[in-house]
Amino acid sequence: MLQLVKPFIPPKEELMPMLEEILYSGYIAEGEAVYEFERRFGEYIQNPYSISVNSGTAALHIALMMIGIKEGDEVISTALTAEPTNIVILLAGGKVVFSDVDRKTGLLCPQSVREKITERTKAIMLVHYAGMVCNMDEFNKLSTEYSIPIIEDNAHALGSRYNGMLLGSNSEYTCFSFQAIKHMTTVDGGMLTLKSERACEQARKLRWFGLDKKTPRLESDITFAGYKYHMNNVNATIGLAQLSHMPDVIERHIDNGKYYDNELRNVAGISLIPYYPNTEPSYWLYTMLVENRDDFMRCMTEAGITASPLHLRNDRHSVFGSSDELPNLDDFYRDFVHIPCGWWVTDDDRAHIAGTIKKGW
């Protein structure tokens, strides 16, 4: 069965000696490997203000704490995402205000977000779903106009671009995940990218009890409570091994994605998703809209191909309470599906997938 997601792990001969060395080095906690991973990741996405953490969820949580979300504050977000995006808003004490999506892309609609802004709105959470980039031209304007910070949940979009730049330095807060099934995995891990050294200092304290690692423990003073969200040298070592492979891994996702963009352009029963101006997706998944989705998925399964919507719309979870009508999401959610597109999909595989789809369902 052709999978939708699969972890890329560097070759044994390369990774195992690195892991062995760090495991027996006598220092496996947050240390030099972590700082080196932050430096190299920062070089890759061209933002030196990169703070590693132990999950993407932790990165989101710290971003919300830095904004100072508290009881009664509202965060505008999307229901079309993995649950952590919205669960952390509740953990931080905020209220999730679901906004509608653009019917054509499934990504948050700037106009709908604008309509949901109130005095209590403290942040806008954007998700570059499946690697497709939100309408950043419009969201940047909105953020400036209302002075509301944007958090980019970039868990699906390592390697995606806006204005030619890799995502990670556009907004005040960008959150990456290195969980098992993302483009790049450190088994578990995450990164929060920021805009200033001052913001980094605050984030470093928030990820480790409120302590500053650079100050000797016996001389330190905690002034606010932080979490235990730091990365360790073992996960960071896996990250260091991963980074040299990422350009190739991501290039293969993109090559497969562009192949489908071409091959499936005029297939009856399919609507491809347009990309916003100045954006380039990194195709974590290949997402499209299909007629008769159940029949489509059955037909794909019979041909040995996984096709699935993958995520439950988050407003279906009762923990978020009742939410407004989201008519565009209703339409998109009925028809959207993902097909395999990642680094493991070979030329033969993708030809088989496109061929199966063209035969109809």
Ligand SMILES: *Cc1c(COP(=O)(O)O)cnc(C)c1O
């Ligand atoms: C995976 C994911 C996260 C959370 O990342 P973890 O590293 O698993 O904590 C957040 N948002 C989205 C959209 C994700 O897919």
